[in-house]
Each structure stands twice: as C-alpha cells, then as structure tokens.
Amino acid sequence: DTAVSQTPKYLVTQMGNDKSIKCEQNLGHDTMYWYKQDSKKFLKIMFSYNNKELIINETVPNRFSPKSPDKAHLNLHINSLELGDSAVYFCASSQGGGVTDTQYFGPGTRLTVL
C-alpha cells in the first residue's frame, strides 16, 4: 500500500481554469504539507496542516486554497491557473510537526498550464 498517494499524477490544463489535486496518507500522521517544485528542482513549502488546522501559509497567492477534511487528507484547489503555476506539486506527511520529524512524500502531481 502506498503511504502517501496523490491524484492525479499528471494534469494538463488551460490558463484560467480551476483544478484540484488530492492527497491521502495512510500512515496515521498528524501533519501534512504541500510543496511546489519548479523546473529548477527547487522544493518550496507552500502549506502545512496539523490535525486539519492550517499552521503554515508561505505567502502563497490566495488562488491556492488547501482543504483538509480530516487529518489523513489534504487537497489543493487552484483557481484561475497561470503559466507560472506549472510545476510538480508534492504532498508530504510527518508524524508531528516537529523539526526532527521525517517527511514522507507522495509521488507528485505534474501540473502543466498551457
């Protein structure tokens, strides 16, 4: 069984559209994250949630709206997609949010905005 899963794996869409990415973890972790990895492979934190509560929002445009229906799921909805949103989006989870907690990453969603 995959520990952290994301759907879809690939997403190709037109500028201006709205899309969602789903993430689920079956590790029983309390904390979940969204990261964006750009074409230069830079891995940047976007959001972190602990027990369904938003903890970190790294100055992400409000076109990005995460939602955590329960602590095993963290979804990402993106409105009015722009060319610059093209990237690989990784979901991750950790037992807690402590600095020494190991992060487990999902397989990623490659988003291409045309």
Next chain:
Amino acid sequence: GQQVMQIPQYQHVQEGEDFTTYCNSSTTLSNIQWYKQRPGGHPVFLIQLVKSGEVKKQKRLTFQFGEAKKNSSLHITATQTTDVGTYFCGSGGGSNYKLTFGKGTLLTVNP
C-alpha cells in the same frame, strides 16, 4: 527567514569516483535532514543529524554535521549509477511544521 545554501548545484562524475555535496547556513541549525530524489521520482528521506559534530554512515554514504551546526555534508564513496539523483538537505531551523530545503545537488554518473 531560515536559509540553507547547497553546493554544488550540479556534479557529474565517472562511476567509481567520489562525490560530496555541502549544505551551509549563516545561522545555527537545529537539525539537518538529507533526502534523495531520483529522476522523475519524489524525495525520499535518507538520514537526520542533530548533534554537533555528528557523523553517520550508510554503506558508501557518509553524513556529517559541523561542530558549529551551521554546515553539513554528504559524501558518497565510489559512486554507482544507482546514486544518480538530486540530493537535498533540509532543516527545520527552529520553526515547527516547516522544513526549509536547500536547492539540491543533481548528481549524474557516467558508467
């Protein structure tokens, strides 16, 4: 905010050569985690260093944390083609719920 600088950005080696990537910070780090991302894959946790001067080994990989806890290195002895990928260091930097990553070092190995 917390910044972690990683060098080099790219490294190409012949199979059998050694490889080292460095992670540096201007401030004291609470910890360092190292991750490996294979081409087309996702970051996978390798190891964590917490103590000043700590050294850990995993087969051909040696990880070090500086005495001042401001730098760390990952050294691979006698690289193999299976070592290809991007190696990231990351640190919590004292902030919970947030891991700040370096920009990564892409290692390619010529067989």
